[in-house]
Amino acid sequence: EVQLVESGGGLVQPGGSLRLSCAASGFTFSDYEMNWVRQAPGKGLEWVSYSSNSGSAMYYADSVRGRFTISRDNAKNSLYLQMNSLRAEDTAVYFCAREGYGGNQFFDYWGQGTLVTVSS
Amino acid sequence: QSVLTQPPSVSAAPGQKVTISCSGSSSNIGNNYVSWYQQFPGTAPKLLIYENNKRPSGIPDRFSGSKSGTSATLGITGLQTGDEADYYCGTWDSSLSAGVFGGGTKLTVL
Numbered sequence: 001e002v003q004l005v006e007s008g009g010g011l012v013q014p015g016g017s018l019r020l021s022c023a024a025s026g027f028t029f030s031d032y033e034m035n036w037v038r039q040a041p042g043k044g045l046e047w048v049s050y051s052s053n054s055g056s057a058m059y060y061a062d063s064v065r066g067r068f069t070i071s072r073d074n075a076k077n078s079l080y081l082q083m084n085s086l087r088a089e090d091t092a093v094y095f096c097a098r099e100g101y102g103g104n105q106f107f108d109y110w111g112q113g114t115l116v117t118v119s120s
Numbered sequence: 121q122s123v124l125t126q127p128p129s130v131s132a133a134p135g136q137k138v139t140i141s142c143s144g145s146s147s148n149i150g151n152n153y154v155s156w157y158q159q160f161p162g163t164a165p166k167l168l169i170y171e172n173n174k175r176p177s178g179i180p181d182r183f184s185g186s187k188s189g190t191s192a193t194l195g196i197t198g199l200q201t202g203d204e205a206d207y208y209c210g211t212w213d214s215s216l217s218a219g220v221f222g223g224g225t226k227l228t229v230l
Contacts, residue, residue: 037219045224111164
């Protein structure tokens with residue numbers, strides 16, 4: 001059974017940093033591209049970042065580029081999101097999502113999400 | 121302001137059919153596959169349709185997807201009260217080199 005479990009969310013002050021993790025199981029992690037998607041309270045889905053299966057290619061939303069860094073450790077079956085210079089508008093539930101095999105930008109499995117709150 | 125445009129809400133009676141539109145441009149829907157997601161409050165999104173019109177295993181054939189030019193449509197037939205949820209379209213935008221979603225559509229089954 002495919003499972004994605006996020007962790008690392010919490011309350012952080014503006015300007016602070018946080019590192020999210022996503023532990024994957026039930027599939028060959030190194031074969032799949034992975035993404036982070038977030039959802040602010042009461043708002044819609046917002047794509048955040050993409051990692052190729054090897055980790056060599058990464059893409060970011062304009063809203064986080066230069067502040068967030070996606071990475072992965074295929075030996076540990078884990079995906080990460082390092083978030084720096086956090087702003088109030090980064091407050092959201094962050095989901096990790098597996099990209100369907102073939103890379104046609106659809107997300108076939110999602111984690112339960114981890115809440116990040118940026119507030120003083 | 122989302123890159124993809126969806127109606128904020130749609131409604132229909134149980135047993136009826138509803139369609140949800142998703143409008144984009146040549147840099148996203150026009151040249152990339154579209155997917156659709158269903159989300160209930162407080163839960164993670166669930167994939168309903170991928171590659172424009174394919175259903176993952178376990179998704180009933182009451183759900184269908186289509187694409188024409190720079191627009192896509194999700195269709196739901198035989199509406200059930202359990203279909204009340206938020207629905208999102210998504211794709212890749214080649215100009216932005218970024219994933220994009222619609223703003224979401226709240227389905228009410230009256």
